[in-house]
Amino acid sequence: MRLAIKEACAARAEGEIPVGAVVVSGGRVVGRGHNLTETLRDVTAHAEMQAITATAIACDAKYPAEDATLYVTLEPCVMCAGAIGWSQLRRIVIGARDPRRGYSVMCSKNPFHPKAEVVWDVLADDCRSLIVDFFKEKR
């Protein structure tokens, strides 16, 4: 999660809402990404989307390995949750919750792989502070 936070800091440095994501498999980082919606002017360029696509390119495979874990600093939105589901990722580690836009408040059915394990609130305070401080500074 510390690496995902580092990605979020990279987003912040580019004026983006600070969210970061990392995919780890076999003890190695196989994909990483941070929010780039402003830079790319692309609403789909969330951290998780970048990390999933980066993983597919790095591993030259449509799906990450079965042991792969996604670490993300903010609870995925429905778009990212859907992408995580399609990617068949089996382990998702989440930092801060998103009570407004998080998939858990939007979805009535599990969008992830049926065997996926979800771990909540990992370094949640650090992950949340990044976002809260970003919007404080914006105002």
Add this chain to the structure above:
Amino acid sequence: MRLAIKEACAARAEGEIPVGAVVVSGGRVVGRGHNLTETLRDVTAHAEMQAITATAIACDAKYPAEDATLYVTLEPCVMCAGAIGWSQLRRIVIGARDPRRGYSVMCSKNPFHPKAEVVWDVLADDCRSLIVDFFKEKR
């Protein structure tokens, strides 16, 4: 919707599940896309994602114009519904329903812009046949 079906046929010609999407604004097609998940080995490369990103590039704007309409041959999944929500598209015209993976069976809350209008079942039989025939041929 006929143009979206044409996009779906382009997907089929590339061995992809035939789904197509088109964004129209000011009477012009400003974005189009078809499913490219196999070709790009990218689970996020759904027709709607391609069309939304293509629209942003073509219009050099993060959000499509307020009058923009998305036509899509298959009910969006949660990933694409989330992307459509982020894009703030105000009108979504859907062909065939997807009772397994469609956002309407997965989401408990509206993932689209609160003022978005959704039109269902446009050329639904044609859109559905494309998919059904594709999987029949695969077997």
